[in-house]
Amino acid sequence: MKKILIIGAMGLLGPELNRIFSSDSSYAVTGWDMPDIDIGDEASVMEKVLPLKPDIIINAAAYNAVDKAEEPEGFELAKRINGYGPGYIAKAANKLGALLVQYSTDYVFDGEKREGYDETSTPSPISRYGESKYLGEIEVMKNTDRYYLIRLQKLFGMPSHNPNAKKSFFETMLALAKTQDVIKAVDDELSNFTYAPDLAKRTKYLIEEGMPFGIYHITNEGAPVTWYGAAKILFELAGIKGIKIVPVAQEEFPRPARRPKYSILINTKLEPLRRWPEALKEFLEDYGVKTSSG
Ligand SMILES: NC(=O)c1ccc[n+]([C@@H]2O[C@H](COP(=O)([O-])OP(=O)(O)OC[C@H]3O[C@@H](n4cnc5c(N)ncnc54)[C@H](OP(=O)(O)O)[C@@H]3O)[C@@H](O)[C@H]2O)c1
Numbered sequence: 001m002k003k004i005l006i007i008g009a010m011g012l013l014g015p016e017l018n019r020i021f022s023s024d025s026s027y028a029v030t031g032w033d034m035p036d037i038d039i040g041d042e043a044s045v046m047e048k049v050l051p052l053k054p055d056i057i058i059n060a061a062a063y064n065a066v067d068k069a070e071e072p073e074g075f076e077l078a079k080r081i082n083g084y085g086p087g088y089i090a091k092a093a094n095k096l097g098a099l100l101v102q103y104s105t106d107y108v109f110d111g112e113k114r115e116g117y118d119e120t121s122t123p124s125p126i127s128r129y130g131e132s133k134y135l136g137e138i139e140v141m142k143n144t145d146r147y148y149l150i151r152l153q154k155l156f157g158m159p160s161h162n163p164n165a166k167k168s169f170f171e172t173m174l175a176l177a178k179t180q181d182v183i184k185a186v187d188d189e190l191s192n193f194t195y196a197p198d199l200a201k202r203t204k205y206l207i208e209e210g211m212p213f214g215i216y217h218i219t220n221e222g223a224p225v226t227w228y229g230a231a232k233i234l235f236e237l238a239g240i241k242g243i244k245i246v247p248v249a250q251e252e253f254p255r256p257a258r259r260p261k262y263s264i265l266i267n268t269k270l271e272p273l274r275r276w277p278e279a280l281k282e283f284l285e286d287y288g289v290k291t292s293s294g
Contacts, residue, residue, distance in 0.1 A: 005054035006031045007039060007089065008061030010162040012155055013103070016200035017058055024204075030054070033061065033162070039085035040077075049092040056207060057093050058101040059086055062133075064166055066107070069129040070256040078132035087139025094144040101203055106153040106191060108134040111260020118266040119151075119215040127257040137215075148206050149215045150199075151265055157196030158286060170280065173231050174289065177240050187228035187247030191263045192219040195279035202273065217265040222275035224264050233277055238284055239292045 004021050008014045009031030021027045030052060038044045039061050049057065063081040068074035086102050093100040107130035108123035125131045140147050156168035167175070176183050202218050205211075225233065228247040235243060250259065273279075281291050 001026060001028050002055045003028050003053065004030070004056040004058065005049065005052060007033070007037060007057065007059045009033045010160055010165075011060055011062070012157055012160050012165065012168065013060045013196050013199060015160055016157060016196040017060060017203065020197075020200045020204055039089060040080035042084075042088040042091075045085070045088040045092055049089070050095065053096060054098050056099045056101070057089060058203065059089050060103060061085065062103070064129075066127060066129040066259075067256040069132060070127065075128045075132070078129055079135060082129075082132035083135030083139060086136040087143050090140045090143035090147065093146065098146070099207065100140065100144055100147045101207070102136065102140045102147060102149050104137050104149055104151045105130070105133050106151060106263035106265050107260060108137065108151070109260055109263055111189075111263045114262045116262065116264030116266045117217075118268050119217055126260065129257060130260075145213060147213055148203070148211070150203065150206075151215065151217050152194040152199055153191050153219050153263060153265055154193045155196055155199070156193055156280070156283060158283070169227065169230065170234055170283065171287075173234055174238070174240075174287075177235065177243055181242065182244045182246060183231065184246045184248045184253070185226070185228040185231045186250055186253050187226045188249050189259050189261055189263070190224045190226055191260075192222065192224050192265065193230065193276040193280070194219045195273075195276065195283065197282075198273050198279055202270070206270075211269075216269055217267040218270065218273065219265050219267070220274060220276035220279050221272045222277055234280065237277065237281055237291050238289045 004027050006017050010033035018031045022029045037048045063078045069078040109117045110124045110126050123134045
């Protein structure tokens with residue numbers, strides 16, 4: 001039986017990882033989040049992780065407040081959790097000979113390449129959050145060779161039980177649809193979505209198939225969309241009518257952090273995942289929203 005440690009177990013992705021590995025009797029799963037461990041504190045990481053002796057460590061913990069990270073205090077926290085934290089975990093993994101899975105983001109790219117970015121593209125972040133996640137990539141690669149560094153984008157799935165959890169875009173839109181007749185959505189940021197259960201399954205696949213260590217891009221397939229395009233597909237699938245969705249430019253939605261305009265993650269290493277609208281339909285059904293064809 002393999003010992004697996006999931007850090008960030010209370011987030012959006014963590015519970016899906018927990019579910020998939022716990023349902024397989026070949027794994028003994030430990031799930032930690034704050035305050036069980038503080039990944040930004042090297043001593044906490046070493047004191048907790050080394051005695052546990054996991055064979056596999058999956059780090060899904062992160063600081064995901066993209067706009068707050070533009071402020072000096074937020075940026076320090078982002079570097080601590082997204083940057084140095086993964087480095088400490090990688091050090092512990094290396095000491096133990098354990099395999100490490102670390103997640104990163106399309107926001108490490110500048111979003112100027114319309115055709116998208118593959119696993120070999122060079123990051124060039126345009127936000128502090130992106131910088132902190134890129135620092136995490138560097139720290140992982142510096143401290144261990146046995147890693148899967150998985151970049152994903154726009155994660156969605158069942159809400160976590162964590163009271164601090166950020167809502168996914170689809171949840172936010174469903175909530176807005178209950179109170180507003182007109183919703184503005186940004187129409188000049190093109191990317192794809194990643195369904196948490198699909199990502200968790202693919203993570204398990206990488207580990208079990210013994211895929212070569214390195215960088216992977218894992219998102220759902222389907223035509224890339226803007227937030228506006230995604231909201232339209234959501235409302236169609238959910239059969240929500242009578243709401244006007246207004247496409248707006250990034251500039252009309254002033255936010256402290258810049259977002260990449262074209263951040264399509266190209267996957268050249270793995271079989272494609274299913275299309276994101278298909279995954280969205282499954283999510284809606286689990287979320288209790290009757291879909292148009294179901
Ligand atoms: N969500 C997205 O759209 C998205 C997009 C691209 C990449 N990613 C990446 O995908 C991975 C999973 O993201 P997610 O959306 O599941 O994240 P999430 O929902 O924000 O969950 C992260 C978890 O980590 C915990 N955490 C924060 N600081 C910690 C620390 N110092 N020590 C231990 N745990 C700590 C958080 O607890 P608190 O909430 O109490 O702080 C939270 O439970 C992350 O690497 C993220 O950067 C996510």
